[in-house]
Amino acid sequence: NITTRTGNGRLWEEGPNSFQPGDPILETACDVGLRDDILLADPSSYRFVYWEGQLRALPAGPTDAVFGDFLSWPGKIRAGLGAIGIKDPMPEKEETVKEFVTRNLGEEAFERLIDPFVSGVYAGDPSCLSAEAATGRVQVLEKTAGSLVAGARK
Template sequence: MRFHSGGPFRIPNQTTDQPTLPRSRSRSRIASSTPAFRSAMAAAAAAATATLAAPPRRMHKGSRARRGIGHVRCAVASDAAEAPAAPGARLSADCVVVGGGISGLCTAQALATKHGVSDVLVTEARPRPGGNITTVERPLEGYLWEEGPNSFQPSDSVLTMAVDSGLKDDLVFGDPNAPRFVLWEGKLRPVPSKPVDLPFFDLMSIPGKLRAGLGALGIRPPPPVCPLPVLHC
């Protein structure tokens, strides 16, 4: 997934807007590299843009913006180094999401599009948003490397988020029949393609194998109960 630099962004209006991210030019080369579809979809759920030279600014609503859809800003670590704030300067936001990985970006997208939060600020300690999801491209050497690895099953909630984010036409589904391997400690290890292969996969713990097997069968555990009060913005 590539993050294009620039200013803050507006969550797209799913009924009128086109996808705000450039379509991957390497789709044909990487289409079979995930068991479901490109993990970049989740990171782009908020269509995050890293502000590389200036502190985040408020993005004005476009003329086609649906009423009730908020703004999301993303501030990364390099901002403070390249454009330090003046002493005593304050930055306001209706809600702050700490961490610009998959969870943080998806949370920001949900706050802005589904919960009526008009101004969301995402902060990230790394120089870029996206967490583990990143693309390393070497055009002169002729290869593209997707770091992570991250992938997602095409569940209803994930597909809904992709559509809401304007990424419906950018989903890339993996070939379920294509073999997959994990390179670990100098050895290629085949990734289990069916639940009966899980016991022989030595890169997962026993609880992890059980969760993966149940998930492959469509059985999801109940969400954990949070013992602490949740602060609603």
């Protein structure tokens, strides 16, 4: 999300420092003369978040999240139970990314893993971003099988 801030008699904009580039965005950037200013990240590189006073690599996958030290044991247990379907039922209304993730994986998994990832990839606030729009394929796993794990196994 882009926000306007003021302070010390100045006005400035804050917002994302990265985005997920698709062909139309890259073409537009090149058309307006920004080709030399674009820095593409290596997709195989680790992504880092600043947490507990240090930079930490985000887990590369579920196995790293379970066996690494990024989540506490209660956080791992909560995420695991939610992933296999022991969680609150799907609501009738549309969920935000934050609501979807905290319902399925818990607050800790959201704060430490998903929030930094989603904020970087979608350059938006996960508490405002539509889960269906941003994570539609993940939502389908739950809708078709009742849980993220069961849906992934189908």
